[in-house]
Amino acid sequence: SLARNVQDKAREAGVEILSCEGEESGEWVLVDLGDIVVHVMQPAVRSYYRLEELWGGKGPERVRRAASEAQQAIAGER
Structure with missing residues (x-):
């Protein structure tokens, strides 16, 4: 699953996973x-x-920027 992949990449990058919730239902x-x-x-x-x-109308750009930063961090680019 996508969430499992996020966890795997975080571990590979040495990022601590504080918690993971909702895997049972997957919703x-x-x-x-x-x-x-x-x-x-x-x-x-x-x-x-x-x-x-x-985020009061600022969400989409802010979300895209945060997602990009997260991807870079997980990939070890930062």
Whole structure:
């Protein structure tokens, strides 16, 4: 799964996984890496909660930037 891949890459990069929740159902999995929290959601769950809207219209760009930084950190590019 995508969440499992995030955990594997984090471990490879030496990043501590503080917790992982929701793997049983797979509807919404949260991987807590400390400074980075990864949410992996099924499309219906993502539509329902619309987390991007929590940033008052600044969500999409802020989310893209954070996702890019997270990918770089996990890949060991930073």
